[in-house]
Amino acid sequence: MALLDIEGLSVRFKTSSGLFAAVEGVDINVDRGEVWSIVGESGSGKSVSMLATMGLLPWTAQVTADKMAFDGQDLQQLSSRQRRRIVGGEMSMIFQEPMSSLNPCFTVGTQIDEMIKQHLGGSRKERHERALDLLAQVGIPDPARRIKAYPHQMSGGMSQRVMIAMAISCNPRLLIADEPTTALDVTIQAQILELLLRLQEDTGMALILITHDMGVVAETAKHVVVQYAGRQVEKQDVKSLFANPRHPYTEALLSALPERAGDQDRLPTIPGVVPGQHDRPSGCLFNPRCRYATEHCREVEPVPAPDDPARTLCHYPLEDGVSPSPAAAGVARDNPQSSPHREVRP
Amino acid sequence: MSRDAVLSAVNLTRHYQIKGGPFSRPATVKALNEATFELYPGQTLAVVGESGCGKSTLARVLTMIEPPTSGKLTISGHEVSLKEGQRPPAALRREVQIIFQNPYGSLNPRKTVATMLEEPLKLNRKEMSAAARREAALEMIAKVGLRPEHADRYPHMFSGGQRQRIAIARALMLNPKILVLDEPVSALDLSIQAQVLNLLADLQEEFGLAYVFISHDLSVVRRIADDVIVMYFGQPVETGPAEEVFTTPRHPYTQALFSATPVADPNRRRERVHLKGEPPSPLAPPPGCPFAPRCHLATDACTQDDPPLERVDDRVEVACIHVDQAMARYARAG
Ligand SMILES: Nc1ncnc2c1ncn2[C@@H]1O[C@H](COP(=O)(O)OP(=O)(O)OP(=O)(O)O)[C@@H](O)[C@H]1O
Ligand SMILES: Nc1ncnc2c1ncn2[C@@H]1O[C@H](COP(=O)(O)OP(=O)(O)O)[C@@H](O)[C@H]1O
Ligand code: SF4
Ligand code: SF4
Ligand SMILES: [Mg+2]
Numbered sequence: 193m194a195l196l197d198i199e200g201l202s203v204r205f206k207t208s209s210g211l212f213a214a215v216e217g218v219d220i221n222v223d224r225g226e227v228w229s230i231v232g233e234s235g236s237g238k239s240v241s242m243l244a245t246m247g248l249l250p251w252t253a254q255v256t257a258d259k260m261a262f263d264g265q266d267l268q269q270l271s272s273r274q275r276r277r278i279v280g281g282e283m284s285m286i287f288q289e290p291m292s293s294l295n296p297c298f299t300v301g302t303q304i305d306e307m308i309k310q311h312l313g314g315s316r317k318e319r320h321e322r323a324l325d326l327l328a329q330v331g332i333p334d335p336a337r338r339i340k341a342y343p344h345q346m347s348g349g350m351s352q353r354v355m356i357a358m359a360i361s362c363n364p365r366l367l368i369a370d371e372p373t374t375a376l377d378v379t380i381q382a383q384i385l386e387l388l389l390r391l392q393e394d395t396g397m398a399l400i401l402i403t404h405d406m407g408v409v410a411e412t413a414k415h416v417v418v419q420y421a422g423r424q425v426e427k428q429d430v431k432s433l434f435a436n437p438r439h440p441y442t443e444a445l446l447s448a449l450p451e452r453a454g455d456q457d458r459l460p461t462i463p464g465v466v467p468g469q470h471d472r473p474s475g476c477l478f479n480p481r482c483r484y485a486t487e488h489c490r491e492v493e494p495v496p497a498p499d500d501p502a503r504t505l506c507h508y509p510l511e512d513g514v515s516p517s518p519a520a521a522g523v524a525r526d527n528p529q530s531s532p533h534r535e536v537r538p
Numbered sequence: 539m540s541r542d543a544v545l546s547a548v549n550l551t552r553h554y555q556i557k558g559g560p561f562s563r564p565a566t567v568k569a570l571n572e573a574t575f576e577l578y579p580g581q582t583l584a585v586v587g588e589s590g591c592g593k594s595t596l597a598r599v600l601t602m603i604e605p606p607t608s609g610k611l612t613i614s615g616h617e618v619s620l621k622e623g624q625r626p627p628a629a630l631r632r633e634v635q636i637i638f639q640n641p642y643g644s645l646n647p648r649k650t651v652a653t654m655l656e657e658p659l660k661l662n663r664k665e666m667s668a669a670a671r672r673e674a675a676l677e678m679i680a681k682v683g684l685r686p687e688h689a690d691r692y693p694h695m696f697s698g699g700q701r702q703r704i705a706i707a708r709a710l711m712l713n714p715k716i717l718v719l720d721e722p723v724s725a726l727d728l729s730i731q732a733q734v735l736n737l738l739a740d741l742q743e744e745f746g747l748a749y750v751f752i753s754h755d756l757s758v759v760r761r762i763a764d765d766v767i768v769m770y771f772g773q774p775v776e777t778g779p780a781e782e783v784f785t786t787p788r789h790p791y792t793q794a795l796f797s798a799t800p801v802a803d804p805n806r807r808r809e810r811v812h813l814k815g816e817p818p819s820p821l822a823p824p825p826g827c828p829f830a831p832r833c834h835l836a837t838d839a840c841t842q843d844d845p846p847l848e849r850v851d852d853r854v855e856v857a858c859i860h861v862d863q864a865m866a867r868y869a870r871a872g
């Protein structure tokens with residue numbers, strides 16, 4: 193049984209101009225100790241799908257799913273008290289902006305203590321010991337002094353370490369990290385990613401890392417979900433995703449990476465923009481930007497083939513870099529878009 | 539300054555005086571220290587480094603938004619000598635334009651695209667008729683890959699990538715020789731980033747523009763830069779041709795920066811040169827080499843004097859007293 197088992201997750205927001213489907217048809221199965229990544233451009237629904245899983249969306253959100261279970265418990269059937277015990281305890285989350293997720297009015301120690309009190313309990317002294325332990329575990333120098341610090345007295349990297357300390361304070365079995373390093377510099381990012389992976393290994397918790405950075409995906413995750421405009425477009429293990437993307441969007445995204453473009457004069461691009469709430473096309477959502485699109489794509493929404501383990505949301509999933517789409521014939525020769533198998537420059 | 543350089547900077551420095559408060563003494567923040575380089579038509583100089591290292595300060599000094607506190611800046615053969623609060627001559631200001639990271643904040647929400655593009659012409663080309671201005675604006679709109687019907691729309695109607703195109707169009711209206719691009723694609727999604735980078739390459743080719751490209755994204759820099767300056771704590775620590783610096787990083791900080799950058803290739807998970815700690819506070823600069831507190835090669839000698847940039851190769855300069863060891867070690871680490 194998977195630790196996190198989600199099928200057909202959809203989230204619609206009530207907006208002034210009607211319902212907006214921010215997430216539709218997301219499936220994700222995370223086993224104990226696995227490292228997953230959800231990747232996609234902004235607005236693709238990465239955060240919303242995980243916030244829905246955590247039950248942290250505002251009331252304007254309508255969340256539906258065919259299945260939404262954590263460790264065998266149906267998350268949709270839980271009482272709010274049962275849910276609170278799981279969320280923040282067995283399943284916890286850290287957010288992109290470490291500075292704004294910490295309360296500026298309380299010391300780091302008070303905030304960690306609050307977390308421990310809620311989920312683990314223990315005497316004041318035990319909780320203090322645990323807090324010091326946690327700060328040391330996430331690599332904060334001089335925890336005894338730092339525990340009395342206020343958030344504004346810390347750098348972005350230190351704040352993110354504190355957020356991680358809080359998130360792991362109750363020994364979660366699943367940690368969801370939403371762009372945990374996007375606001376940080378690369379040398380600090382490397383430290384934080386290493387910390388997350390080390391904690392994951394030490395504790396055996398499962399980790400879902402939300403990111404828009406293909407480099408971060410390649411260096412951290414074992415399995416990847418790719419999202420586009422609220423849809424999950426494919427799901428693969430990381431090596432096959434980079435070697436053999438199944439969805440044309442993934443293929444195009446990978447070849448737009450500067451480091452994969454080789455010596456070509458110009459970068460391969462994806463024309464157009466991600467559709468917004470009001471300009472979603474009919475048929476496949478990617479069709480206006482897809483170089484393999486056919487009339488069929490413009491009219492009929494694709495569904496994953498039942499026997500496709502990647503659950504590719506495309507009428508013509510790529511096989512070894514080749515699209516079976518009738519529109520593919522003319523593309524390969526005259527389109528400068530590179531093949532995803534191109535060697536990476538060291 | 540060599541004959542064909544459009545811009546030359548010699549020991550360009552910008553310090554800020556911080557007033558003391560009830561709990562703090564007045565202090566000097568050395569935001570930019572002794573940057574020396576030249577810029578050529580049709581070439582891109584990249585400035586890389588982490589936040590707070592002085593990249594934007596350099597951008598403000600080069601675009602004459604702020605005067606340097608010392609050093610010499612020469613643009614198109616004219617030495618810019620400015621006092622605090624003085625405005626540079628319009629002819630010189632026209633030569634250098636700047637594009638900011640945030641395509642949302644840098645455009646006036648109340649003006650249409652055409653109005654924004656015509657404005658610089660109105661101010662600087664008084665002889666131009668309204669019709670000629672409109673025509674020039676439309677021409678530029680096409681050049682940056684927007685459509686004619688975009689001319690009369692407002693910024694909020696555009697996506698991030700389109701707004702960055704508008705900002706680029708506006709910057710080019712007065713035919714500058716130099717564009718200073720401060721993280722121009724960092725706020726954009728990957729698929730849009732490639733479009734804007736290609737546009738910049740096209741425009742550079744067409745107009746022979748010189749770019750100062752400020753970025754923390756090394757894979758982008760590697761792709762587009764001719765020369766590169768790596769900055770740490772306000773100072774250049776390594777400069778040289780991009781290809782050379784990228785294949786053989788020599789300064790321990792450059793090496794750490796490169797190895798911290800994730801590579802989009804799952805078969806290449808490698809051991810990193812890990813950088814401990816964080817950059818020092820500008821209010822409490824460490825003695826000697828500013829990188830010493832984080833440097834795995836630091837010795838006592840490193841905390842004595844701040845090492846100056848020294849030529850270590852034909853065209854590469856590095857500010858490190860143990861550069862030979864750094865290179866040997868990096869080569870061993872593979
Ligand atoms: N007007 C000012 N007064 C005082 N200090 C300043 C001022 N402007 C910049 N600084 C300081 O100078 C240093 C360099 O700042 P700068 O904005 O150039 O960094 P940066 O590399 O652009 O960083 P980022 O990528 O975060 O924008 C920083 O320590 C900054 O706090
Ligand atoms: N509270 C909300 N009300 C309406 N729309 C929302 C709300 N939160 C998010 N959205 C929309 O849902 C989509 C997905 O958002 P999100 O998951 O935050 O994207 P990202 O992939 O960048 O994390 C976006 O179009 C966003 O504007
Ligand atoms: S369904 Fe058609 S348009 Fe959509 S991604 Fe597949 S080939 Fe492209
Ligand atoms: S001078 Fe010393 S401390 Fe500075 S970079 Fe070189 S080895 Fe490191
Ligand atoms: Mg998000």
Ligand SMILES: [Mg+2]
Binds near residue numbers: 593594
């Ligand atoms: Mg800056």
